[in-house]
Amino acid sequence: MADTTLKSVGGFLARQGILVAFAVFMIGFALANERFVDIDNILGVIRSSAILGVMALGVTFVVISGNLDLSVGSMMSFSTIVVLDLHDKIGPELAIPAMFGMTLALGALIGFLVGYLRLNSLIVTLGMLSAIHGLTLTYSGGKNMDIDDKQGTWFGFFGQDEVLGMPVPILIFVLLAAVLTMLLAKTPFGRKVYAVGGNGVAATFSGIPRARTVFFCYIISSFCVATAGLIQASRSLGSQNTVGQGLELEVLAAVILGGASLLGGSGTVIKTVIGVLILGFIQNGLLLIGLEFYFQYVVTWAIIILAVWLDIAVKRGHLWSPIA
Amino acid sequence: MQKSVLKNHAKEGAIWGFIVLELIFFGIAGEYMSMTETAFLAPDNMILLLKQSAPLGIIALGMTIVMINGNIDLSVGATFALCAIVMLDSMTWPILAPLGDWAIPFAWGLALLTGMLMGLINGLIVWKTGVDAFIVTLGAMLGFRGLVFMYNGEQPTFHLNWTMVDIAESAPLGIPLPILVFAVCIAVVWWIMNRTVHGRNAYAIGDNREAAVNAGIKVGPHMVWNYVLIGFLAALSSITFYSESGSVNPNDGMLYELWIITAVVLGGTKLTGGRGSIIATVGGILAIQLMRKGLGFIGADTAMVNLVIGSILIAVLYLDRQLNRKGEEELKI
Numbered sequence: 001m002a003d004t005t006l007k008s009v010g011g012f013l014a015r016q017g018i019l020v021a022f023a024v025f026m027i028g029f030a031l032a033n034e035r036f037v038d039i040d041n042i043l044g045v046i047r048s049s050a051i052l053g054v055m056a057l058g059v060t061f062v063v064i065s066g067n068l069d070l071s072v073g074s075m076m077s078f079s080t081i082v083v084l085d086l087h088d089k090i091g092p093e094l095a096i097p098a099m100f101g102m103t104l105a106l107g108a109l110i111g112f113l114v115g116y117l118r119l120n121s122l123i124v125t126l127g128m129l130s131a132i133h134g135l136t137l138t139y140s141g142g143k144n145m146d147i148d149d150k151q152g153t154w155f156g157f158f159g160q161d162e163v164l165g166m167p168v169p170i171l172i173f174v175l176l177a178a179v180l181t182m183l184l185a186k187t188p189f190g191r192k193v194y195a196v197g198g199n200g201v202a203a204t205f206s207g208i209p210r211a212r213t214v215f216f217c218y219i220i221s222s223f224c225v226a227t228a229g230l231i232q233a234s235r236s237l238g239s240q241n242t243v244g245q246g247l248e249l250e251v252l253a254a255v256i257l258g259g260a261s262l263l264g265g266s267g268t269v270i271k272t273v274i275g276v277l278i279l280g281f282i283q284n285g286l287l288l289i290g291l292e293f294y295f296q297y298v299v300t301w302a303i304i305i306l307a308v309w310l311d312i313a314v315k316r317g318h319l320w321s322p323i324a
Numbered sequence: 325m326q327k328s329v330l331k332n333h334a335k336e337g338a339i340w341g342f343i344v345l346e347l348i349f350f351g352i353a354g355e356y357m358s359m360t361e362t363a364f365l366a367p368d369n370m371i372l373l374l375k376q377s378a379p380l381g382i383i384a385l386g387m388t389i390v391m392i393n394g395n396i397d398l399s400v401g402a403t404f405a406l407c408a409i410v411m412l413d414s415m416t417w418p419i420l421a422p423l424g425d426w427a428i429p430f431a432w433g434l435a436l437l438t439g440m441l442m443g444l445i446n447g448l449i450v451w452k453t454g455v456d457a458f459i460v461t462l463g464a465m466l467g468f469r470g471l472v473f474m475y476n477g478e479q480p481t482f483h484l485n486w487t488m489v490d491i492a493e494s495a496p497l498g499i500p501l502p503i504l505v506f507a508v509c510i511a512v513v514w515w516i517m518n519r520t521v522h523g524r525n526a527y528a529i530g531d532n533r534e535a536a537v538n539a540g541i542k543v544g545p546h547m548v549w550n551y552v553l554i555g556f557l558a559a560l561s562s563i564t565f566y567s568e569s570g571s572v573n574p575n576d577g578m579l580y581e582l583w584i585i586t587a588v589v590l591g592g593t594k595l596t597g598g599r600g601s602i603i604a605t606v607g608g609i610l611a612i613q614l615m616r617k618g619l620g621f622i623g624a625d626t627a628m629v630n631l632v633i634g635s636i637l638i639a640v641l642y643l644d645r646q647l648n649r650k651g652e653e654e655l656k657i
Contacts, residue, residue: 117645119641120641122595123637124638127586127634130631131631133630134631135631295474296470301467302463305453305459305463308456320452320453321451321452321454323454
């Protein structure tokens with residue numbers, strides 16, 4: 001009896017759990033500090049989450065297809081450094097497509113290794129994390145990269161400007177999220193991604209090109225990484241080699257928080273966006289109610305585990321794991 | 325059966341073959357390309373290499389156990405830093421002041437307890453909630469790092485105790501202490517995994533958890549013990565390293581987990597659990613350290629080291645896959 005109640009109440013919470021949690025946090029913070037609901041504050045939070053968010057959109061595809069991508073942090077450093085370097089050499093008009101091309105090539109390499117050669121994605125992307133970091137350092141010679149003429153370039157548009165009162169990073173984030181939602185929810189490709197992640201063997205037997213689907217998930221991921229690198233480069237017009245270091249795990253945390261299962265087959269773009277926003281607003285809210293900046297990490301730890309635990313508990317109908 | 329045993333031996337040998345190749349390569353290349361007069365293979369240089377391998381190596385032993393058991397631990401880098409802070413900070417506590425130099429063992433003990441507590445927390449969550457170990461320790465990695473930063477902000481924590489430095493720098497029988505600690509850890513962990521019931525059960529659980537449950541093995545407690553063990557080893561590694569330097573940055577230990585997993589995988593331990601060897605992990609650590617040091621010796625920079633190690637990891641994975649193609653289940657993380 002108690003179990004069925006748990007199942008029905010929990011079932012609702014789990015289906016909408018992440019939204020409920022989000023709402024609770026927002027209301028709590030809003031009551032604690034009215035500056036929290038200030039429109040400038042909200043835009044500020046979304047804007048500073050945009051880079052992480054754009055990367056998380058791509059990783060969502062990879063995770064739904066049943067794989068991991070730990071290389072996005074180093075790859076983002078790479079694209080930031082490359083576009084800043086090329087900006088002064090061949091001008092921004094050519095630098096941006098060149099950087100996208102190079103980043104997509106890296107994504108294609110990972111996609112080939114994981115999709116076609118069927119190597120374990122955790123280890124491949126772990127290796128690529130290290131290798132791409134090396135590539136970035138080789139490219140830059142270990143130096144920080146800066147644009148010479150920071151005043152006379154329009155390159156700051158993607159990170160600093162506003163269009164119709166909205167900061168451009170937010171517009172890019174929203175636009176990309178909308179396009180990728182359509183791609184994942186409304187197209188045959190999207191259905192293939194779910195099928196491959198849900199049950200790879202069954203998908204193969206159903207004639208779904210597993211290798212190609214996984215390959216394109218990594219292409220999408222690297223496209224998002226290149227976009228994030230563009231925003232990052234444009235925002236600061238200068239960068240260190242390690243700008244994206246450690247982001248891979250935060251991105252993954254946001255995706256998991258959004259409810260995507262690491263086993264693949266579940267998750268949506270919108271939920272990932274919510275996961276990203278939760279991370280951003282928690283950080284902001286904790287600061288506004290006067291807690292230490294780093295306390296957010298401890299809270300994030302608790303939230304990630306609670307979110308996934310709740311999800312699992314509902315599916316198995318028991319709060320505690322049956323393992324002896 | 326016979327054949328697979330042979331094959332396993334061949335694969336465990338592969339990492340040592342690789343190390344020999346590295347030694348030969350850097351030995352010869354070092355003659356021509358090195359900036360310094362000393363040879364790469366000089367005993368002093370090799371001892372230094374072993375000493376530098378110790379901190380990562382000690383944690384890698386723990387990671388091997390956890391991975392054999394079918395889990396993973398991404399939080400060891402943060403635990404490493406947290407234990408260092410506890411150790412260095414506790415020595416300045418007024419309550420320990422009357423103890424004089426006897427505060428050192430207390431500080432060490434506290435650091436070890438901290439490490440074990442962190443492992444215990446991870447283990448209990450993995451066991452009781454049933455959440456995937458990857459997610460639990462990913463969260464813990466953030467959480468523990470948050471604790472590190474909350475302890476002392478972005479300031480480095482330092483405390484220089486010359487007695488402690490003397491102990492850490494001592495070299496009984498001419499062997500630096502960190503190497504001895506590493507050697508003892510290898511022996512003990514090898515013994516646990518190969519000569520005790522716990523070790524045998526850990527392999528069984530990693531190989532097939534359901535079968536292990538059906539065989540009446542208490543899966544949960546074994547997993548918790550393994551996490552406590554890796555926490556202990558992370559603390560021990562922290563002690564051997566920071567007793568000498570006496571200063572810890574809040575960012576220390578970041579990405580350690582990735583280096584360590586790389587070494588463990590190079591040593592042939594399976595991410596899916598059930599297979600792996602302590603000795604081969606030592607090989608994996610040595611191979612990585614040789615590569616880092618050797619490439620540095622012939623004048624390559626960190627960039628090249630990162631590039632090479634990343635590529636080798638993927639190449640090894642590919643070769644391993646070609647050598648023993650298995651069913652679809654290997655594709656999952």
